[in-house]
Amino acid sequence: MCTMDIYAQNILDRYKKPFYKDKFNLSGKRVAGSGKLNLVIHKEANHSCGDVVEVGMKFVETQNLASLQVYSFSGNGCAISMASADMLGDVIVGMNMEDILNFSKDELYEVLGIEISVRRSKCALLPLLAIQNGVLGHQKEALKSWKDYHI
Amino acid sequence: MNFRQDFPIFITNPNLVYLDSAATSQKPKVVLEALRYYYENENANIHRSAHFLAEKATVAYEATRQTVADFIGAKHKHEIIFTRNATESINLVARSWGETFLKAGDEVLLSKLEHHSNLIPWLQLKEKIGIEIKYLDIDESGQLIFDESQITEKTKLVSLTGMSNSLGVITHLKPIITKAHEVGAKVLIDACQMAVHSPIDVQELDADFLVFSAHKLYGPTGVGVLYGKSDLLEKMPPFLGGGEMIQQVFEDRFIAGDIPNKFEAGTPNIAGVTAFKAAIEYLNSVGFETIQKQEKALTEYALEKLKALPYLKLIGPQGMKNRGSIISFTIDGVHPHDIAEGLSQKQICIRAGHHCTQPLMDYLELPATARASFAFYNEVEEVDKLVKGLEEVYEYFNQ
Ligand SMILES: Cc1ncc(COP(=O)(O)O)c(C=O)c1O
Numbered sequence: 001m002c003t004m005d006i007y008a009q010n011i012l013d014r015y016k017k018p019f020y021k022d023k024f025n026l027s028g029k030r031v032a033g034s035g036k037l038n039l040v041i042h043k044e045a046n047h048s049c050g051d052v053v054e055v056g057m058k059f060v061e062t063q064n065l066a067s068l069q070v071y072s073f074s075g076n077g078c079a080i081s082m083a084s085a086d087m088l089g090d091v092i093v094g095m096n097m098e099d100i101l102n103f104s105k106d107e108l109y110e111v112l113g114i115e116i117s118v119r120r121s122k123c124a125l126l127p128l129l130a131i132q133n134g135v136l137g138h139q140k141e142a143l144k145s146w147k148d149y150h151i
Numbered sequence: 152m153n154f155r156q157d158f159p160i161f162i163t164n165p166n167l168v169y170l171d172s173a174a175t176s177q178k179p180k181v182v183l184e185a186l187r188y189y190y191e192n193e194n195a196n197i198h199r200s201a202h203f204l205a206e207k208a209t210v211a212y213e214a215t216r217q218t219v220a221d222f223i224g225a226k227h228k229h230e231i232i233f234t235r236n237a238t239e240s241i242n243l244v245a246r247s248w249g250e251t252f253l254k255a256g257d258e259v260l261l262s263k264l265e266h267h268s269n270l271i272p273w274l275q276l277k278e279k280i281g282i283e284i285k286y287l288d289i290d291e292s293g294q295l296i297f298d299e300s301q302i303t304e305k306t307k308l309v310s311l312t313g314m315s316n317s318l319g320v321i322t323h324l325k326p327i328i329t330k331a332h333e334v335g336a337k338v339l340i341d342a343c344q345m346a347v348h349s350p351i352d353v354q355e356l357d358a359d360f361l362v363f364s365a366h367k368l369y370g371p372t373g374v375g376v377l378y379g380k381s382d383l384l385e386k387m388p389p390f391l392g393g394g395e396m397i398q399q400v401f402e403d404r405f406i407a408g409d410i411p412n413k414f415e416a417g418t419p420n421i422a423g424v425t426a427f428k429a430a431i432e433y434l435n436s437v438g439f440e441t442i443q444k445q446e447k448a449l450t451e452y453a454l455e456k457l458k459a460l461p462y463l464k465l466i467g468p469q470g471m472k473n474r475g476s477i478i479s480f481t482i483d484g485v486h487p488h489d490i491a492e493g494l495s496q497k498q499i500c501i502r503a504g505h506h507c508t509q510p511l512m513d514y515l516e517l518p519a520t521a522r523a524s525f526a527f528y529n530e531v532e533e534v535d536k537l538v539k540g541l542e543e544v545y546e547y548f549n550q
Contacts, residue, residue: 004547006493012548049488049504050518076518078488079548123488 007079008114010087015079020089023072038066042134046126051077053085055130059097067096073130078123080116085127087111097135103128105149121151154437154528159183161528168499168533173316173344173477173524175366178430182370185429189422197421198395198412212421215428216411222431223361224352225378232377232384232414233424237343238268240362240377241310243414244339245272247387249308255281257307260336262287262295263514264315264322267507269341273310287311289514293320293467299330306336313345317506317522318467319477321345328357337383343367347526348446348475350439353378370430371423377414384410391416437527445527446476452531453478453523456538462545466520476525482541485548487521493544499537
C-alpha cells in the first residue's frame, strides 16, 4: 500500500500514459482537411531543472483563420511539466492562433486541476511557453519569457 | 550528543527532516541571539560616527574579522574582506585582480566541478578582455584529473573548489597549487563546502585567495568572506566605490583607503557579520572532530541504505573515499523534481536540479540529480525516513 499521494490522479495518469506525446510526424505531410497548411515546431527548456519540451503543431488555414488540427509534443521532464504538455492538447486543438495566445496561466492551472506551488510554476508553464512562442515565432512576433506569466 | 535542540527551527518544525544543509545550513540559537543582541544593544554605523555606540558596533564587527582570520589561519586580520556572499567574493577577485592583472590570451584554469559562481565571473572576463578558460576533467569518482602539463606559463590563475556541492567529492588540491605557484600563477579556492566540514589553514594550503559564505557555516545570510594574501590585496584596485573605502576624495579624483576597508564600500551587513562570530564560536565549541564523526557516520549509513535500492543510482563517488556529507543520486523513471516533491510532503527537504553546476550536469549527461546533504545536527533516523520516502516515491510512480 503506497502512502504517497504526490499529485492528483489525473496528473499521474497523463504523465504515465500521455495521449499527445511523440505523435508528430515531422515530415510535414498534409493532414486531413483542405486549405493552407502551417507547420509550427518550437522547443523551450527550463534550464533550472533540465526539463525540455518540444511542441509540434499543424494549423490549417480556412477563411483567414488558422486553427490547430494536430498537436504533439516530445520532451523530458517531471510529472507536472509532462502532464501539462499533454493536457494542453485537450484544450488547444481546434483553437485558432489568437485563442492560443490568449490562453492564460490561470486557465492552464484550472485545466490541471491541482494547486501549483510557486516552486513548480515553471514546470506547469513550460509547455504553454513552448506553444505560445511557437505561434509567436510563426507570426514573427517577439517571443514571451517567464516574466510575462508573472510568476 | 543531541545538537538539534541548539537549532530553533527543529523546535518550531519538530518533524522537519532537513537534508539540504549544503544549500544553506540551519542557524543555532546563539547566532539568532547575537543578531538580536546587536540590534538591541549596539546598533550604529561602523567606522563613521564618533560616539560610544558606533564604537561598540565597530568593535563587534572587527572582532568577527579576527575570529574569521583565526578560523582559517590567516596571518593578518586585514586579509579578511567581508562581502555579501562567496559569489561576490569571487566577482571581487575577477573584477579587481582579474581586470588589472590579466590580459587577452592569459589562461584561467577551472574544473568541471565548479559552481556557477566560480564560472560566470571568469566567463565574463573572457567576454570582456579575452582570457582563455580551461577545465580540469574529472574521473568516474568525480575526482579531478590533473597532470602537470595542464598548467603552463600561460596559466595565470587556478580557481578550484575544495569540495563539490553537486557530488560531494573532496578535491586533491595540494599538487595543483604547488604546480600553479611554480609557474607564478595565483590560486583561488572556493571553500564554500569545504569550510563547513574540515578545518582550513590558508598558510598550509598556500591559497592566494579563498572564499566562503557565512550562511552555509551556521551563520546569517548576507555575509561572505574573501581571504587574500595582503600583498595581493594591496595591489588590487577597489571593486565598488562609495563610503568607507576611501582615504581622501576630491572633486576630480579619490585615494582609496587601506585594506580591508578599501574593499568594503558602503554600510555592510553589520548585524550579520557580528553574529557570524557567534556561529564560528559555536562551530568551534562543537569541534570539527565531532562534526566529522557524526557526518561520516550519517553518510556511511546513508550510502549503505541507498545502495540497497536497486533502482537508485549514485552519481559521483560510490564510497566514502574523498567524500563529504553530500550524496547525489537519480532514480529510474522518476524525475528529481518529483522525488523532491514527494519527499517534501513528508517534510523531508532535499535539493533537486543542477545545483548551479550546469556544465557538470552536461558532462555527466544528466538533466538533474537529487541531492541529500547532511550536517552534524542530522540523525540516523532521518536517513531512515529519507530511504523510506524514496521507496514510497518509487512505488508511487511504478504502481
Ligand atoms: C561550492 C560552492 N561554491 C559557491 C557557492 C555560492 O555560494 P553563495 O550563493 O553563498 O555565494 C556555493 C553555494 O551555493 C557552493 O556550494
